[in-house]
Amino acid sequence: MSRVTIADVASAAGVSKTAVSFAFNNPERLGHATLERVLGVARDLGYTPHPAARALSMRRNGTIGVLIPQRLSTVFANPFLSELIQGLGELCEEHDLTLLLVPPLDGSLESAIRQASVDGFISLGLSPDDRAFEVLDGIGIPTVLIDSEDSFGHPVVNVDDRGGAEAAAKHLLQQGHRNVTIVLLPPARSQVESTPTATRRLAGYHAAFEAAGAPPPETVTAGVSIAGGTRAFESLPRGKRQPTGLLAMSDMAAIGVMNAAQAAGVRVPEDLSVVGFDDIPLSAWTNPPLTTVHQPIVEKGRLAARMLIERMKGRGVDSPAPLNTSLVIRGSTSAPRNSDLPIGRR
Amino acid sequence: MSRVTIADVASAAGVSKTAVSFAFNNPERLGHATLERVLGVARDLGYTPHPAARALSMRRNGTIGVLIPQRLSTVFANPFLSELIQGLGELCEEHDLTLLLVPPLDGSLESAIRQASVDGFISLGLSPDDRAFEVLDGIGIPTVLIDSEDSFGHPVVNVDDRGGAEAAAKHLLQQGHRNVTIVLLPPARSQVESTPTATRRLAGYHAAFEAAGAPPPETVTAGVSIAGGTRAFESLPRGKRQPTGLLAMSDMAAIGVMNAAQAAGVRVPEDLSVVGFDDIPLSAWTNPPLTTVHQPIVEKGRLAARMLIERMKGRGVDSPAPLNTSLVIRGSTSAPRNSDLPIGRR
DNA sequence: CCGCTTTATTAAAGCGGTTTATAGGATCGT
DNA sequence: ACGATCCTATAAACCGCTTTAATAAAGCGG
Structure with a gap:
């Protein structure tokens, strides 16, 4: 047995399809008696208007x-x-x-x-x-x-991606970081270029470095996931050339980096400061809590x-x-351990 | 100007609506020349079949x-x-x-x-x-x-809600907890009764307590959110009667409890052991990592x-x-501090 | 009792597609 | 030269609902 249509209701109630339609969409155009009868029959039959038919004729899908x-x-x-x-x-x-x-x-x-x-x-x-x-x-x-x-x-x-990124980079620079790596967002649609968001954030990072007279940082690309961050960390140079600070374009990647770092015996933030982007709820709960750029x-x-x-x-x-975006400073950033800054010598 | 319909394409290409329809859904039924022409015209006009019309006549919405x-x-x-x-x-x-x-x-x-x-x-x-x-x-x-x-x-x-819950309760009991509170799931649809899931989990908890000869635990209800867990913690009795163990039916509530507890100076797991349910990704990252029942x-x-x-x-x-469900033991559970168990006296 | 409004109801024309049954040629064997 | 066969292309019905325009009935003042 097939779906019950408006025609079924109409004939069962002894009225026209129009009347049935009115009963639902324009009840005031029907006499009280017929209205009740149609509604009753419709309920008994379990009638429900076909959504696609409705959408077609009303030009509205909801x-x-x-x-x-x-x-x-x-x-x-x-x-x-x-x-x-x-x-x-x-x-x-x-x-x-x-x-x-x-x-x-x-x-x-x-x-x-x-x-x-x-x-x-x-x-x-x-x-x-x-x-x-x-x-x-x-x-x-x-x-x-x-x-x-x-x-x-x-x-x-x-959102103000650029401003947020700039604030994040400035924060790292002020702490004395000079060897920083940026974790890029992957291109969204298998096209070569990056997303508008990624472009703006990158511009913000660069602006901060330029303003500080620092050379533009290295970059790696990481999927927006913890696993992506883990891979990103593993691709980082080790030893002397290992960055002391990391600017990630997503919290998920940042958290993956923190995780991989700690697993490798690199302490956060003592050995590596990391800043995320987005401020997803999880970021307040990581260990240490993630410093990140909040966006609403x-x-x-x-x-x-x-x-x-x-x-x-x-x-x-x-x-x-x-x-607006805003930098939320939590526990994943600090001054670098052996600062290269000319505070004293060495 | 309105949307381009199949009739527009048909007349522009000098064919019938049927031909246009075939061009898309049944190309082999058209001559090569007409097929090309129709497809060309359709592309030029930017024709796209109306999804609702398609759904109505094909009885498929995708x-x-x-x-x-x-x-x-x-x-x-x-x-x-x-x-x-x-x-x-x-x-x-x-x-x-x-x-x-x-x-x-x-x-x-x-x-x-x-x-x-x-x-x-x-x-x-x-x-x-x-x-x-x-x-x-x-x-x-x-x-x-x-x-x-x-x-x-x-x-x-x-999933095996009951089995998972039973394992969680057994875990707490084996550690020596006797004063345990259960954090219930809220009813889903504003109806009075609880959800099937909650019912099964509760049965699992109770089964474990019964098997251990322990009295059935107290309960509180908490929304599936960190805030819900926070409120649940606040409704717990303090001092002597404060539970040493907590069985939450959701990780979110469990995390909220941990958070509120720590903010109130109650240490997890030393003063309060908490077990969640679901094993959402976040649970591996909390501080301490949450012991919880994993479900796939x-x-x-x-x-x-x-x-x-x-x-x-x-x-x-x-x-x-x-x-299958399985208990994942992480850092949020341990033996109670001052066990009431008759190991020694007092 | 008549013409005029109102009110209650409906026939029919869409909405924009798909699909079945059919018509018009062209091709072909004989 | 002719009917059978095969391709193409189309007319028309249908999917299930809304809505406009028209009709029938009822109410009403004069």
Whole structure:
């Protein structure tokens, strides 16, 4: 036996399909008696309007899509997305919307975008030249960008990545670190270039070093995961040339580094200072607690969702100013053990 | 200007709608020349089939829904769901499916279920008597349950909650703890009763105490969050009657307890041993590392998704045996300081 | 008792695709 | 030269619901 349709209800109640539809969506247009009868029959039959049919005819899905640049298993290993969804979720529930996670299907985010029955998209970390934008523009679904670049047709929610990174680097420099390594974010979409976020953070780091007259640091790339950080640590030079400070673009990588370092007998922060980025909840609980750049992730989600919902109502919205970041100094940073600084000699 | 439809492409290419449809879904039924032409025109016009229309006529959405019993903001504060989604996500991507998060809308999970355009549901922690099941059965969408109870029409994926809990309690008892408090999971859906998971875990705890001839422990209830654990600790009796051991039904609550305890000058594990449940990644990183019951969350997601996909293909599947749990002993448990055990006197 | 509003109800036209059944040629064997 | 066969391409029905425009019935003042 198949699904019960509006026609079934209509004939069972001895009315037209229109009447049934009105009973649910426009009850005041029906006489009291018929209304009751239709509703009763519908309940008895267990009728539920077919969502796709409804969406087709109403031009509304009641869903917003989150464009995920990577595989769900890798991206959900990082608490960042969880927090973001908390923010998005608040607004969604407030507006009776559900949230569709849209990762690349069969490797292609473009085709996943086409498949998605949504009223709006939130896109994460897309580069300006991502192919996905062509598709997005083609179908004309309102979109709000997060961690991307301005000067698209779409409004963007960003945080002050550059400022945060600069503060982090300055902190290390002030403590006397001169031999620092940067742990880069991996490129998001298998393209060669790095993400807008990574680019801005790197610029912030470099600015601080330049201002201090220090040479630009070495870099390694690490996936946003503890394992990624572990690998990053292992690729670091040892002995004399081992850095005394480390600027990671993600907390997860930073924590992986700390872990690997301690396992290798390198003490944090005595032998190696490490600074993360994001300030995920976990970072307050590591041993030692991680010094990191705080960004308001939940708020970012809330703001983006609020903007998208406005756009879905047809109202235009402008990109807000980047949200503030701030350095949170905890226990993973200190002055280097044998400072090379010219305090005394040696 | 509105969206490009199949009719637009058809007339622009001088063919019928059927031809356009075939060009995408049944290319071998078209002559080579027309196929090329249609595809070309479609590309030029930026045509993308309307997902809802497609879903209506094909009876397939390419989406599976995750029924979330609580608000997204509360449930995503717990890494449990992140891990589960990693597992679900793997299978989804493999099968070209997207994932729809379905929390209660306007407080009602039932109405959210109706709205959702999905081909299958994964439901989390629903009690046997949840109203949602009526709706679910009414619309006849394949469903797989996680952390629920067997003996529904739907297959269930569970872990050995009872065994895990029993091992945890036994561990504390063997260390000599006699004054233990249990931190309960809150009821999931604002109904009075507790979740199936909580019930099974409680039974496991009690079984161990009974076997040891110890009186059943006191209980407090705490939300699955660090803040919830903090509140739980504060509600504990102080001084002489303060428990020496604590069995939490979630790692998040356990971590909150540890945190609050240490802030109050109570040392873990010297003054208070705490055991969690779930073994979320964070638990290995707390200070001290948390002793907890491990359950294979990612695997649970994978398995449930695999089963659901089978069901969506029309094949029947049986509930598998509960997945194994195991006690992971880390640093948050030890023998109680002043054991009340009759080793000596007093 | 008539013309005019209101009110209650419905037929039919979408929404944008897919799919079945069918028609029009071209090809082919005889 | 002719019917059978094979390809292509299409008309039309359908998926299940919403909504506009129209109709039938009822109420009403004069």
